[in-house]
Amino acid sequence: MRVLTLGLSLMLIAGSSPSLAADAQNGETLATRWCNGCHVVSDEQRKGSDMAPSFAAIASQPSFNEERLAFFLLEPHPKMANMALSRSDTKDLAAYIAGQKHR
Ligand code: HEC
Numbered sequence: 001m002r003v004l005t006l007g008l009s010l011m012l013i014a015g016s017s018p019s020l021a022a023d024a025q026n027g028e029t030l031a032t033r034w035c036n037g038c039h040v041v042s043d044e045q046r047k048g049s050d051m052a053p054s055f056a057a058i059a060s061q062p063s064f065n066e067e068r069l070a071f072f073l074l075e076p077h078p079k080m081a082n083m084a085l086s087r088s089d090t091k092d093l094a095a096y097i098a099g100q101k102h103r
Pocket residue numbers: 030031034035036037038039051052053058061069072073077078079080081093
């Protein structure tokens with residue numbers, strides 16, 4: 001029981017501290033919820049829209065930069081309807097997208 005309580009309070013601390021490192025796992029959750037209608041967000045996904053680049057393609061661009069991407073995501077891009085991401089959401093997404101790069 002003690003261990004569980006400790007775990008929960010750690011989670012609360014993590015949730016309220018914006019200075020912690022980006023969480024690619026949360027980025028994956030967000031990508032699956034918000035982005036996969038248009039983008040292929042992972043290798044497991046078969047189909048996205050023809051118009052949007054896959055996350056693997058985005059991460060593989062020579063100019064790819066995780067911080068710039070997080071910044072880009074603060075503004076919804078033109079065809080993306082009412083999607084408001086918090087600053088930490090954009091960082092988590094950028095970290096997740098960075099991890100989609102093909103090796
Ligand atoms: C309604 C469809 C749609 C949704 C939903 C969507 N996108 Fe996009 N996205 C596009 C299209 C189309 C483009 C390419 C044209 C453009 O930039 O407007 C694009 C471009 C991008 C680019 C720029 C790629 C480049 O290098 O130019 C990034 C990064 C991106 N999307 C990330 C995301 C993320 C992260 C999400 C989820 C939070 C998301 N998109 C959700 C349609 C969408």
